[in-house]
Every structure is written in C-alpha cells, then in structure tokens.
Amino acid sequence: MDTITVKQFYKDVFGGNCPILDNFLDENNNKDIGHFNVFSIADLYTNCTNKSNMSYNRRTYYKISLINGKNKAEYADKVVDIKEHAILFATPKVPYKYIPQDDNQSGHFCIFTKDFLAKSKSGLVLDELPIFKPNGEFIYEINAKQYKDIEHVFEKMHEEITSDYAFKYDLLRNYVIELIHYGQKLTPIASEENNLNASARISTLFIELLERQFPIESPTQSIQLKTATDYAYNLGVHVNHLNKVLKEITGKTTTEIISSRITQEAKILLKQTTWNVSEIAFSLGFEEVAHFSNFFKKSTQLSPLSYRK
Structure with missing residues (x-):
C-alpha cells in the first residue's frame, strides 16, 4: 500500500484551495515516528473548498472525529443520521463519507498511521479493536457532557502538537489511546439500510x-x-x-x-x-x-x- 503525506491527504479531501493547511501542517514534525495530526473542523470548514462531501478515501490513515452538527454518514448499504454530537472512528479499510446537513459545523478530528501507535507500549492492535473492525459499527452518539469530555482531550492535542516538549508525541499517543478506550465504552448509533x-x-x-x-x-x-x-x-x-x-x-x-x-x-x-x-x-x-x-x-x-x- 502506498503512503502519502498528511498535507497531500487533506488537500485531496478538502480541496486544493485550503490555505490553512499550508500554515498548519509541518511535514517533518513527526518524521520517522508515524504520521499524526489534529484539526479543528470549524477552521477547515470555513477555509476549505470541499465542504459538502467529507469523504475519507485514503488507505494509510486512521481517523477519530468529534462531530458537532447535523450530518449524514454513509458506508456500504448503511446510513447513519447524526443529530447533534457524535464521535466517529474510521479505519483505512472502510471507505465512507459524511455529509453535513447545515453550515453549523464544529468539532475536531485527528489522523494517524498504524506506525504512530506502534511506538506505544499499550499493546493495542488497531485492526483487532472492536471500533476499528471492518464489518462493525463505528459512529457513536454522545451527549453534551460526553462531548465536552472528549473535546477536552482534543484541546490537549492541539496544545501539545504545537509545543516544544521533547516527548510530546508520547503524550499524543496517550491521548489517542484515551479516545479509543472512551469510544469502546459507547453504544453505536443504529444504522438504517x-x-x-x-x-x-x-x-x-x-x-x-x-x-x-x-x-x-x-x-x-x-x-x-x-x-x-x-x-x-x-x-x-x-x-x-x-x-x-x-x-x-x-x-x-x-x-x-x-x-x-x-x-x-x-x-x-x-x-x-x-x-x-x-x-x-x-x-x-x-x-x-x-x-x-x-x-x-x-x-x-x-x-x-x-x-x-
């Protein structure tokens, strides 16, 4: 399987005219330890061209999205309506798209490769986890309190990735693992055919x-x-x-x-x-x-x- 840069990945997903990516992404900030990055949905939704169909079509990256806003997610023969708050765990093995139903979109998402978490001592094998099973459900509805809890983890990610701390990627791995464990305690949103x-x-x-x-x-x-x-x-x-x-x-x-x-x-x-x-x-x-x-x-x-x- 081929590998692309994080910057190219998001230029493909959000459209070529996305100046925020040029300022936000550092191609070398995590070289040799696997790719990781974290984004604000509101910032990308405001500044990028491809808003109507947020497809996830690259095979290298896992993605965790904290979604705030009305959306419709589609994968295989299933459709999931996101009414307000949800967290989504995407594996590169399962193509999907989620379609914003209005312009009031916010939240956060992070992307990472399998190599990034391989450096962790947690022992987690991504493709064996229930939330990353190809034939499983991977979108979880959450309430306002849960949204705030998860948003706090993403806020720590944003803060840490721009820091000068020598071991910041160890912390970021821990934050990703925290989100994974949080998600595995949740109940998936029922899908409709x-x-x-x-x-x-x-x-x-x-x-x-x-x-x-x-x-x-x-x-x-x-x-x-x-x-x-x-x-x-x-x-x-x-x-x-x-x-x-x-x-x-x-x-x-x-x-x-x-x-x-x-x-x-x-x-x-x-x-x-x-x-x-x-x-x-x-x-x-x-x-x-x-x-x-x-x-x-x-x-x-x-x-x-x-x-x-």
Whole structure:
C-alpha cells in the first residue's frame, strides 16, 4: 500500500484551495515516528473548498472525529443520521463519507498511521479493536457532557502538537489511546439500510477498495484484499449480496472484476519493471508462481514471459 503525506491527504479531501493547511501542517514534525495530526473542523470548514462531501478515501490513515452538527454518514448499504454530537472512528479499510446537513459545523478530528501507535507500549492492535473492525459499527452518539469530555482531550492535542516538549508525541499517543478506550465504552448509533441508493454506493465503494490496492510500487508490496469474500467483509455486506449488486450494475461478478484489475496490473508490471515473475506473482497476491502463470495465461492466452517479450 502506498503512503502519502498528511498535507497531500487533506488537500485531496478538502480541496486544493485550503490555505490553512499550508500554515498548519509541518511535514517533518513527526518524521520517522508515524504520521499524526489534529484539526479543528470549524477552521477547515470555513477555509476549505470541499465542504459538502467529507469523504475519507485514503488507505494509510486512521481517523477519530468529534462531530458537532447535523450530518449524514454513509458506508456500504448503511446510513447513519447524526443529530447533534457524535464521535466517529474510521479505519483505512472502510471507505465512507459524511455529509453535513447545515453550515453549523464544529468539532475536531485527528489522523494517524498504524506506525504512530506502534511506538506505544499499550499493546493495542488497531485492526483487532472492536471500533476499528471492518464489518462493525463505528459512529457513536454522545451527549453534551460526553462531548465536552472528549473535546477536552482534543484541546490537549492541539496544545501539545504545537509545543516544544521533547516527548510530546508520547503524550499524543496517550491521548489517542484515551479516545479509543472512551469510544469502546459507547453504544453505536443504529444504522438504517437505504435500499434506494445502497446498490450504487456498494458498487462505488467496492471499486474504491479495489483501486486502493494499486499501483504496486515495490516487489515487497503485496495486495491485501484478494478475494470476493475479503471485499465483502471490509464493506460489511454478505459476499452473495455484493456479487448480486455488482452483477446488476456492471454485468460482471465480483471475481471477474477483481481478476480483470489484477491482470491489468500484471501487464503494467511485466512491461514497465524489471521484476522477475516470482516477485510480480507475490505482489499480486499469488503464493505460487505457477498459480500466477496459469491465471495470466487464462486471461491473456500468453505466459507472463511471452507477454513481456
């Protein structure tokens, strides 16, 4: 999986015209210890261009958002209405978007990589935590008192990240862990199925998840999602339902779409790199070179080496 800078991530999310990011972000402030940053929603909402659809579409970052305002969150076949206060825990494995329902938006959010918390001595494994499970609920409604409690943690984050304290990132890790434990004590907001738009949304999110696996930029890199079941799990839907939706919308099965994209990437790697066939097979999720060769030949009627030549 590829990595992008925090600044580029938020320029992508909030639009290119966001001058507050240029002043706020320091690309080198946490080099070699994993990325972390914290933001005010009100500041970004006021100063940035992309307000109407706050999608989270980069695969490197985890995100914790403290939301104050009316919003609608959409993921897979589910829709969650945020009436006033909520806290949201996002994993890079689950694409979603939340749509502000008015201009009265405030709160805070922080982003961080798995590497950032790996430095912690807490022993937490992010993807094993209930709030970061791909097929779980991750939006929690909170009352005014809980909002103030959580906001106080974010205020400490804002203060600490701009300090000169040599061990500030140790403190910031502790604040993130505090938010995680706070969230795991809460009850998720009940989601509703939205059959009118669910199929189109599932199809779009599936394609987004598929494209997140590429491009392959190193022979040591390997795609993480390989089968239809893998994608269905991360989208929080049954594999049969995912297959039915994709068949209705695209005319192809889930496996056919995945295979086509892997073949496309295999052709690129064979033509544009000097990697050997074994390295390419590994990067595309094949445990045996023979399996990759058979797969490629079935798709193109050529062996990998014949195609390269």
